[in-house]
Every structure is written in C-alpha cells, then in structure tokens.
Amino acid sequence: DEKLNLIYTSPSTERLFGYKQDELRGHSAFEFFHPEDLAAHEERVRMLLEGKEFPSIEFRVRKKNGDYIWCDVATKAIQTAEGDSRIVVVTREVNERKEMQEKLEKFGALCDKELHNTKKYLEQLISRLPLALVAWDKDCKIKTWNPKATQMFGFSQDEFLERNPEDLFSLTQAQCPIKQVWNQLLEDEQATFIGKNRTKNGKNLICNWTNMLLRDENGNPDGVLSMIQDVTEKKKLEEKLTGIAYSLSGVKAGDSYLIGSIQESLKIAFDLTSHSIKGLFIVREDPDYLINNYNFKPEDIVLLSAKSIKEFKAINSLQDIAITITKFLQNKGGVVVLGGLEYLISRCGFNPVFMMIQEKRFEFLEAGATLLVPINLATLDSKEKGLLTSELKLIN
Incomplete structure (x- = not known):
C-alpha cells in the first residue's frame, strides 16, 4: 500500500528471498531494505505516489537468512477501484551481475592506475x-x-x-x-x-x-x-676509412668493373668489407667457403641458383637480381659481387644480361657503390667482350 506494507507477494518470492508468502504479508517493505538505502526509498515512494515515473533501479534486499542480494526493481503506482493507492513492485535478482560489475570496476580502476603509471614511466623514458x-x-x-x-x-x-x-x-x-x-x-x-x-x-x-x-x-x-x-662524426670517420680501403683495393666507389676471375673479385671485396664497407655477394660459390675464407656474413650471400641451400637465399632470374641489387643500393655505398655471369648468359642469353648491367651501372654511380663482375673471358666472343668492356672497366 502507500505506506509500503506488503499486501501480496508472488510464489516466486520464496525462491528469491526464502520467505513464504504468509511470512511477508503485513510487514513493511522497509524492513527488508539495506539501512544505507532507506532514505532514497522513502523519497522514491513519496514521488511515486505523487504520480512520478521512474526507470528500474538496483538496490539491496535482505533474504530470510540475513544475507543481502542485489535486485533490479521496477515500480509503478496504481489506483484501486475504491480509489486506494497501491504500488506494484517487480523484482529480479542481479546479484551475480552486480558482483561482476563491481569486479570490473575495481579491475578498471586498477588498469587506469597501471595505465597512468605506464604512461608516466614512458614519458620519463622519452624525456631521458x-x-x-x-x-x-x-x-x-x-x-x-x-x-x-x-x-x-x-x-x-x-x-x-x-x-x-x-x-x-x-x-x-x-x-x-x-x-x-x-x-x-x-x-x-x-x-x-x-x-x-x-x-x-x-x-x-x-x-x-x-x-x-x-x-x-x-x-x-x-x-x-x-x-x-x-652520425655526422661517425660518417666522416667512415668516409676516411673508406677512402683508405678503396685506395688499397685498386677500385673506386661509383665504378663498375669486369674482372677475369672470381678469386680476384672476392679478394677485392674482402679488402673493402674488412674496412666496414657493406657487401652483397650474388654468386655460385659454396657459401661456407665464402664465410670461412673471406669472413662474409651469411645474410649478405645470395646464391645464383634455382635451388636454395640451407638458410641461404637463392635467385635465378634477371628481375630478382635487379631487385636485390636496387634494394641493397638504397642505403648508398657498398660493394656488390655479381658472379655466375656464364650461368646467366647460358640461361637468359647475352643481350638481356648485358642490358641489365647497362642499367645497373648508373645505379652504382649514383649510389657511390662498386660493382665487381667476374667472368672467364674465354667464354665470350670478341663482340661480347667489347660490349662488356664498353660498360665495365677491365681488370685482368
């Protein structure tokens, strides 16, 4: 009724709160509310009886065993045929959801604290x-x-x-x-x-x-x-060391060379890479031999083959070779040994191989890098040798 005395409770009340229907009849609903919520309930009842409408709210209700559970409660004020005021209350338990919500709120607060601490730490790290x-x-x-x-x-x-x-x-x-x-x-x-x-x-x-x-x-x-x-000072020092390395090797940065043997090419490359000049070696040699005898890095060795060996990358098309060289030259400088020219010519023909070398020579010039192309000159006819030496400086 308007004083919140219980007139009727549904059978589900026993399942929810543990009270039988006759145990609740005549008792005030205020007896079952949590003490901290009483003032809010009194104000809500007053406003309901004045015709105000409210959405459902969540509050604590005492069970028969003395425990409090969270309930979602919807209320509506009505008038009987005799003109008496009544309040209809529909209640469902939300205890688990409320507990989960509280845990999430605590977890969220903890995360906010951790996030704040992490942000503060990162700000200090960035500043220092x-x-x-x-x-x-x-x-x-x-x-x-x-x-x-x-x-x-x-x-x-x-x-x-x-x-x-x-x-x-x-x-x-x-x-x-x-x-x-x-x-x-x-x-x-x-x-x-x-x-x-x-x-x-x-x-x-x-x-x-x-x-x-x-x-x-x-x-x-x-x-x-x-x-x-x-790295200004470091680069200046590297340039001095690079200049010394090139002067000792007999080749120049930005130039491309045709060399009569793979051993001579590898020796020149070794002299340069020993002075911190980066290298790329596209070859048909045994990679373990290059690592053990010339101290080349495994990641700098690319096999000119249709089949890869161990962890070493393998390429065998002119397009892949061109892409690999261009990517290497992006950071400027360095030395590239392009071996296996006989293999490439036998697979692709002389003209496509020569055209690739023509195009790449200017990339080496622009990047200040050195190209070393070893080949057995006896495998070339006079025209082919003439064309190659028109693009590459010959070192016998």
Whole structure:
C-alpha cells in the first residue's frame, strides 16, 4: 500500500528471498531494505505516489537468512477501484551481475592506475632517451618531440609540434625520405635510412633514422615513431676509412668493373668489407667457403641458383637480381659481387644480361657503390667482350 506494507507477494518470492508468502504479508517493505538505502526509498515512494515515473533501479534486499542480494526493481503506482493507492513492485535478482560489475570496476580502476603509471614511466623514458625521438601522425604532423630532439636540432617542443618532419631535412621536398618511408612502413612495419638534416641555426647533420609504424586500437596505420641518431662524426670517420680501403683495393666507389676471375673479385671485396664497407655477394660459390675464407656474413650471400641451400637465399632470374641489387643500393655505398655471369648468359642469353648491367651501372654511380663482375673471358666472343668492356672497366 502507500505506506509500503506488503499486501501480496508472488510464489516466486520464496525462491528469491526464502520467505513464504504468509511470512511477508503485513510487514513493511522497509524492513527488508539495506539501512544505507532507506532514505532514497522513502523519497522514491513519496514521488511515486505523487504520480512520478521512474526507470528500474538496483538496490539491496535482505533474504530470510540475513544475507543481502542485489535486485533490479521496477515500480509503478496504481489506483484501486475504491480509489486506494497501491504500488506494484517487480523484482529480479542481479546479484551475480552486480558482483561482476563491481569486479570490473575495481579491475578498471586498477588498469587506469597501471595505465597512468605506464604512461608516466614512458614519458620519463622519452624525456631521458639519449636519442632524439619524434612521433608524427598519418598527416605528417609531429605530435611528440623529446628534449634530445631539441638538443640535436635546436627547436623547442613548442616550436616544432604540429610541423612536418620534412622541415628537418636540407633536401628538396621531392627528395625528402619522409615521403618515401611511409609506403615502406606499410609493407615492412619498420624502415631505416640515413638523411641529411639541418638544425635551427643552419648546421648540417647526417642522421640515422629508425622508423616504426604506429597503429590505432583497430589496427589501422596511425603514425610513425622515429628515433634519430646524429652520425655526422661517425660518417666522416667512415668516409676516411673508406677512402683508405678503396685506395688499397685498386677500385673506386661509383665504378663498375669486369674482372677475369672470381678469386680476384672476392679478394677485392674482402679488402673493402674488412674496412666496414657493406657487401652483397650474388654468386655460385659454396657459401661456407665464402664465410670461412673471406669472413662474409651469411645474410649478405645470395646464391645464383634455382635451388636454395640451407638458410641461404637463392635467385635465378634477371628481375630478382635487379631487385636485390636496387634494394641493397638504397642505403648508398657498398660493394656488390655479381658472379655466375656464364650461368646467366647460358640461361637468359647475352643481350638481356648485358642490358641489365647497362642499367645497373648508373645505379652504382649514383649510389657511390662498386660493382665487381667476374667472368672467364674465354667464354665470350670478341663482340661480347667489347660490349662488356664498353660498360665495365677491365681488370685482368
């Protein structure tokens, strides 16, 4: 009734609360509410009797054994035919759901705390990182700029946030690596390049950029994290050492050579790679022999064969050879030994092989790299030898 005395309870009340129907009749519903909820219930009853409507609410109800359970309760005020006020109450237990909700809330609070701590830790890590670190979104707007980036380039965080990373390069817009790195990141997730950068005061730097693709919560590409290291002095030293290595080897960076034996080519390549010049060896030699006798790295050896051996990569088409060389030359410099020319000519014919060499020679010139092509000259006729020596410098 309007005083919340129980007039009727359904048979399911016993299953839900443990009371028989006659045990509840005449008792006030307030007797079964949790003490902390009483004030809210009194106000709700008053407003119901005034004609207000409410959505269902959740509150605690005492069972016969003294335990409290959470219930979802819908209420509605009605009038009897005699004009008396009555309140109809429909109740269902939601104890398990409420307990799960509370656990989730506690877990969420714990996660928020852990997330806050992790974020704080990462912020400290970024600020103390000995490398310049910048993050830029898919619109090429810089969103993160750490203190080392300020130290390296001279721009404060406020000066460079929302700017394009291309503004750090001394190259023209068409040549800037940033325009090219995005497509590579979409394919490989990570990309490294060496760029010519410019500081706020106009000083030129040579920097190594290590870039990683960032994704949003749905896995879509969302930006790039770039770690930048100033390698200007290191590059100057490497250039001096490279110059010494080339002067001792008898070949020059940017030139391409035709050599009468594979052993001579490998010796020259060994002299260069021993001075930290990177190498690529596309050959038909035993890879273990190259590793043991010339100290070449396994990952730098590509077998010219239709069948791979052990973990070594194998290629046998002119297209695959051209792609492998072009990819190697992207980072500039280095030495490439293109062996097995006799094998290629026997499979593909002289003209296609010669045309590939013609095209690649200019890539080596542009990259400042050296191409060594060993071949048994006795396998060539005079015309073929003349054509090759018109493109490649002959070393007997």
